[in-house]
Amino acid sequence: MRHRTLLELAERDGIVLPDSLVSEWPPQLRATDEKGWFRFQRLYDVARSVLRTELDVRRLVLEAAEDDVRDGGRWLEIQVDPSGYAARFGGITAFTDLVLDAVRDASRETGLGMAVVIAANRTRHPLDARTLARLAAQYAGRGVVGFGLSNDERRGSTADFAGAFAIAERAGLLLAPHGGELLGPDSIRTCLDSLHARRLGHGVRAAEDPALLDRIVEAGVALEVCPVSNVALGVYSDLTSVPLPTLMAAGATVALGADDPLLFGSQLAAQYATMRAAHELTDVELAELGRMSLRASCAPSDVLADALADVDAWLAADVS
Structure with missing residues (x-):
């Protein structure tokens, strides 16, 4: 969500936002302890409210698309938990229909x-996850391409969600749980062993375990690395500490992402710019990051081919 959209919608309905979402935006975040995560989640929920x-939902989806186009994006996968909006929008199926229609428009x-x-x-209870997995399976091939698992990875037992991911796997969906950000390598192993993850939301802590990183590379599991988010939440002290070079040197498939631009104040292109500056990345390395992001996606073959060709053209023009 754009910051100005948040302010406009809140003013329209008389919703009082905390200063950290108004005059002190973007908020100062740190989620390395439970209190810090609770504050982050509270701000997230206030923004969703x-x-x-x-029309609000349609506006959010359209503006997200416009922002990605402005940043050079060619393919956008929006992650959503329909149960968080079900009460207001007529249930999880009705809300999913609304989001998919907004995405098409x-x-x-x-x-x-x-x-x-x-x-x-x-x-939430793992049985709720099974309900959402069946919902996702119902829409497989009709706009839904994957199934994920979000929120604080220190809460609950990741392995308890294996049943939900099995439902999604049988439907041919990409399995993309969050893991390996607030917790380390063991969290990633659980995502691989119990959930059969093919793409990890974050997964950046794999850099701490060479054997695990080798396994990820060998299996072709992609890592959604969100540098500004990692620093904002206190996972790393600064951008130079984000272990992107380690991941790339090992041969990992990395897709740079902005995580939640509203709360972290940074869009997609800025992730490339900050990593270039922090790690002195070359144009060749930036181009490969772009290619890996595309290949890690569920983009159709024609979209993928055109986008990869444009990355190559950008690199050739820049080198010449």
């Missing part, structure tokens, strides 16, 4: 390829 109407208007990843919430 301004979505009151169908936004894609048509902006030219950006788009799809949806339905995610369960670690803080």
Whole structure:
């Protein structure tokens, strides 16, 4: 969500936002302890609460697409937990229908390829996750491309969600749980062993375990690395500490992402810019990061081919 959209929708409905989402935005975050994560989650929930109407949801999706196009994006996968909006929008199926319709309209208007990843919430019962997995399976091939698991990875037992991921796996969906950010390598192993993850939300802590990193590379599991988010939440002290060079040197598939631009104040292109500056990345390395991001996605073959060709063209023009 754009910051100005948050402010406009809150003012419309008389919602009082905390200073950290208004005058002190972007908020100062740190989630290395439970209190810090609770504060982050509270701000996230406050921001979600301004979505009151169908038009609000459509606006959010369209603006997300417009922002990615501005940053050079060609394919956007929006992750959403329909249960977080079910009460206000007529249930999880009705809300999923709304989001998918908004995605189709936004894609048509902006030219950006788009799809949806339905995610369960670690803080809710694993049976709720099975319900969402069946929902995701119902829409497989109709705009939903993956199934995820979000929220604080220190809460609950990741392995308890294996049943939900098995449902999604049978439906042919990409399995993309969050893991390996606030917790270390053991959390990643559980995502691989119990959830059969093919892409990890974060997974950056794999850099701490060479054997695990080798396993990830060998299996072709992609890592969604979100540098500004990692620093904002206190996982790393600064951008130079984000172990992107270690991951790349090992041959890992890395997709740079902005995580939640509203709360971290940084969009997609800024992740490339900050990593270039922090690690002195060359144009060749930046181009490969772009290619890996595309290959780690569920983009159709024609979108993928065109986007990869444009990355190559950018690099050739820059080198010449």
